[in-house]
Amino acid sequence: MKPINVGLLGLGTVGGGTLTVLRRNAEEITRRAGREIRVLRAAVRNLDKAKALAGDLPLTTNSFDVVDDPDIDIVVELIGGLEPARELVMQAINNGKHVVTANKHLVAKHGNEIFAAAQAKGVMVAFEAAVAGGIPIIKALREGLTANRIEWLAGIINGTSNFILTEMRDKGAAFGDVLKEAQRLGYAEADPTFDIEGIDAAHKLTILSAIAFGIPMQFDRAYTEGISKLTREDVQYAEELGYRIKLLGIARRAENGIELRVHPTLIPERRLIANVDGAMNAVLVKGDAVGPTLYYGAGAGAEPTASAVVADLVDVTRLHTADPHHRVPHLAFQPDQLADTPILPMDEVRTAYYLRLRAFDRPGVLADITRILADSNISIDAMVQKEPAEGEEQVSIILLTHITVEKNINAAIAKIEALDTVAGKVMRIRLEELAAR
Numbered sequence: 001m002k003p004i005n006v007g008l009l010g011l012g013t014v015g016g017g018t019l020t021v022l023r024r025n026a027e028e029i030t031r032r033a034g035r036e037i038r039v040l041r042a043a044v045r046n047l048d049k050a051k052a053l054a055g056d057l058p059l060t061t062n063s064f065d066v067v068d069d070p071d072i073d074i075v076v077e078l079i080g081g082l083e084p085a086r087e088l089v090m091q092a093i094n095n096g097k098h099v100v101t102a103n104k105h106l107v108a109k110h111g112n113e114i115f116a117a118a119q120a121k122g123v124m125v126a127f128e129a130a131v132a133g134g135i136p137i138i139k140a141l142r143e144g145l146t147a148n149r150i151e152w153l154a155g156i157i158n159g160t161s162n163f164i165l166t167e168m169r170d171k172g173a174a175f176g177d178v179l180k181e182a183q184r185l186g187y188a189e190a191d192p193t194f195d196i197e198g199i200d201a202a203h204k205l206t207i208l209s210a211i212a213f214g215i216p217m218q219f220d221r222a223y224t225e226g227i228s229k230l231t232r233e234d235v236q237y238a239e240e241l242g243y244r245i246k247l248l249g250i251a252r253r254a255e256n257g258i259e260l261r262v263h264p265t266l267i268p269e270r271r272l273i274a275n276v277d278g279a280m281n282a283v284l285v286k287g288d289a290v291g292p293t294l295y296y297g298a299g300a301g302a303e304p305t306a307s308a309v310v311a312d313l314v315d316v317t318r319l320h321t322a323d324p325h326h327r328v329p330h331l332a333f334q335p336d337q338l339a340d341t342p343i344l345p346m347d348e349v350r351t352a353y354y355l356r357l358r359a360f361d362r363p364g365v366l367a368d369i370t371r372i373l374a375d376s377n378i379s380i381d382a383m384v385q386k387e388p389a390e391g392e393e394q395v396s397i398i399l400l401t402h403i404t405v406e407k408n409i410n411a412a413i414a415k416i417e418a419l420d421t422v423a424g425k426v427m428r429i430r431l432e433e434l435a436a437r
Contacts, residue, residue: 001034001035002035003035003036003037003038004033004035004036004037004038004073004074004313004316004317004320005038005039005040005071005072005073005074006022006037006038006039006040006072006073006074006075006076006313007039007040007041007042007043007066007067007069007072007074007075007076008039008041008042008043008066008076008078009042009043009063009066009067009075009076009077009078009079009085009088010042010043010044010077010078010079010080011042011044011050011053011054011059011078012078012079013301013302013305014078014102014129014302014305014306014309015042015076015078016053016302017301017302017303017305017306017309018076018078018306018309018310019039019042019053019054019057020053020302020303020306021303021306021307021310022037022039022310022313025310029310029313029314032314033313033314033317033318034317034318035317037310037313037314037317039057040058040069040071040072041057041058041059041060041065041066041069041072042054042057042058042059042060042066043059043060043061043062043063043065043066044059044060044061045061047059047061063079063084063088064088064091067088067091067092067095067097068091068095072097073097073098073320074097074098074099074100074313074316074317075088075089075092075097075098075099075100076099076100076101076309076313077089077092077099077100077101077102077103077106078101078102078103078309079103080102080103080105080106081103081105081106082105082106082109082110085101085103085106086106086110086114089101089106089114089125090113090114090117093114093117093118093121093123093125094117094121096121096122096123097123098123098124098125098126098316098320099114099118099123099124099125099126100125100126100127100129100309100312100313100316101125101126101127101129101130102127102129102130102305102308102309103127103130104127104130104131104200104203104204104207105203107127107130107203107207107217108202108203108204108206108207108217108219109203109217109219111127111207111210111217111330111331112216112217115330115331115335116335118330119324119330119335122324123324124315124316124319124327124330125330126312126313126315126316127207127312128308128309128311128312129305129306129308129309129312130203130204130207131157131204131207131208132155132157132204132281132283132295132297132299133159133281133297133298133299133300133301133304133305133307133308134297134298134299134301134303134304134305134307134308135281135282135283135295135296135297135298135299135308136295136308136311137155137208137283137285137295138207138208138211139311140285140293140295141208141211141212141285142211142328142329142331143328145285145287145290145293147287147289147290148287148288148289148290149287149288149289150212150213150253150285150286150287150288151252151253151286151287151288152250152251152252152253152285152286153208153209153212153250153251153252153283153284153285153286154248154249154250154251154265154273154283154284154432154434155201155204155205155208155248155249155281155282155283155284156246156247156248156273156276156280156281156282156283156299157200157201157204157205157208157249157281157283157299158195158198158200158201158204158247158281158299159187159278159279159280159281159298159299159300160182160187160188160192160195160196160200160279161195161196161198161201161226161227161247162246162247162276162277162278162279162280162281163178163182163187163278163279164178164179164182164188164196164227165227165230165235165245165246165247165264166277166278167181167182168230168232168235169235169236169239169244169245172232172236173232174231174232175227175228175230175231175232179192179196187279196226196227196228197224197225197226197228198224198225198226198227198247198262198263199224199226201224201247201249201262202219202222202224202249202262203219204249205222205249205250205251205260205261205262206218206219206222206260208249208251208283209251209258209260210331211331212251212285213251213253213258213339213341214331214333214337214338214339215258215338215339215340215341216331216338218260218343221260221343222260222261222262222343223260223261223262223263223346223349224261224262224263225261225262225263225264226247226264227247227264229427230245230264230429231427233356233396234354234356234427234429237354237356237384237396237398238266238354238429239269240384241266241354241382241384241398241400242268242269242270243266243267243268243269243274243354243431244266244267244269244274244275245264245265245266245267245429246264246265246267246273246274246276247262247263247264247265248262248263248264248265248267248432249261249262250262250263250265250432254344254348254349254350256342256344256348257341257342257343257344257348258341258342258343258344259343259344259349260343260344261346261349263429263430264429264430265429265430265431265432266354266429266430266431266432267431267432267433267434268433268434271434272284272294273294273434276296279298279299279300280296280297280298280299281296281297281298281299281300282294282295282296282297283295284434292434346406347405347406347407347410348405348406348407349405349406350403350404350405350406351403351404351406351430351431351432352381352400352401352402352403352404352430352431352432352433353399353400353401353404353409353428353429353430353431354398354399354400354427354428354429354430354431355398355399355400355401355413355426355427355428356396356397356398356399356426356427357369357396357397357416357422357423357424357426357427358394358395358396358397358422358423358424359394359395359397359419359421359422359423360393360394360395360421360422360423361388361393361394361395362421364421365419365421365422366383366385366397368419368421369397369399369416369419369422372412372415372416373399373401373412375412376404376408376409376411376412376415377404377408378401378402378404378408378409378412379401379402379404380399380400380401380402381400381401381402382399382400383397383398383399383400384397384398385397385398386398394423400431401431409428413426413428
């Protein structure tokens with residue numbers, strides 16, 4: 001059978017890994033796909049730098065040479081960012097070519113537009129590598145769990161943040177020191193904002209939530225809070241209370257909408273996902289029929305991500321001649337069946353909380369704090385008061401609450417911070433049990 005011809009946009013970390021895996025496992029991939037997958041040409045920024053890896057593969061510095069090549073069947077976009085990636089993907093679709101991308105930013109921001117164009121042209125857009133590297137979580141949601149009504153999902157979907165939190169816990173180090181170490185080791189970029197402020201995780205969560213619940217991409221509605229304000233004390237206190245802190249992306253069906261949020265979260269240490277350490281990723285999905293299922297693996301890196309890219313190439317190759325109306329839809333649900341379920345404002349989200357504050361060691365302080373919480377309909381699950389250091393007048397108080405509404409906790413925190421006996425700001429971290437029920 002005639003080979004399927006592929007054009008690569010980018011031969012960097014993931015592009016180079018994809019080319020390497022395709023060449024190394026060519027025989028196995030052909031057996032699985034039913035026909036040879038052949039890279040015809042690649043677009044690169046630097047010809048001299050790419051030649052050593054490319055060998056005899058034709059190279060160009062103009063990406064439109066690849067996108068407009070009539071002999072190419074599938075365009076693989078691995079350049080990242082929004083532009084020119086969006087323009088190139090739309091042009092490839094307009095030319096009747098299938099697209100494979102690892103670009104979570106592009107899919108989260110422009111996925112609705114891209115999928116609509118692909119649907120109209122009868123071509124496929126595959127994006128498994130856009131979330132959690134080599135973990136096949138998108139395929140699991142789109143196909144493996146298709147019999148289920150997804151109730152919620154929670155994921156450690158940014159390896160950089162997970163590495164930093166693991167090091168803070170294991171070494172008792174401060175956030176800033178661990179961030180520098182992560183940059184030295186190559187886990188964090190020179191500008192780590194997307195990773196440590198939760199933006200990268202929010203891109204990925206937007207994609208997962210759309211597939212899980214059959215809703216359009218709504219990145220601008222995702223609540224996003226990063227890890228830069230966490231202290232080693234919070235990590236240590238959480239550990240003492242039997243919890244681990246992880247940056248979680250959480251999407252959950254609620255009575256009147258869908259929760260879509262990324263933030264540091266306390267998780268009971270006995271949960272499997274709480275023990276996912278270093279730069280690894282994991283996604284926990286709760287379906288009504290199957291119950292909770294956990295997907296774990298490398299969330300980044302050349303060959304783990306290339307594994308997902310090549311899997312998409314094999315899928316597209318298998319379905320290349322299939323009737324477009326009988327392919328698996330981009331977001332798992334038929335395009336005319338997407339729901340208009342609203343994304344809940346963060347104020348309406350219900351969860352439990354860890355609160356840490358500094359208060360003067362005087363009679364009646366705890367009574368004032370607990371009264372404020374009670375007046376806001378917040379009940380306390382556990383409370384710890386640390387002994388003051390010698391010569392200090394202030395003590396650390398840690399409270400764990402039962403589940404309440406976010407707006408109630410915000411109101412209570414404002415009142416607690418206004419007390420003369422409380423020094424500074426209250427540290428608030430959300431807490432999720434992630435139980436099977």
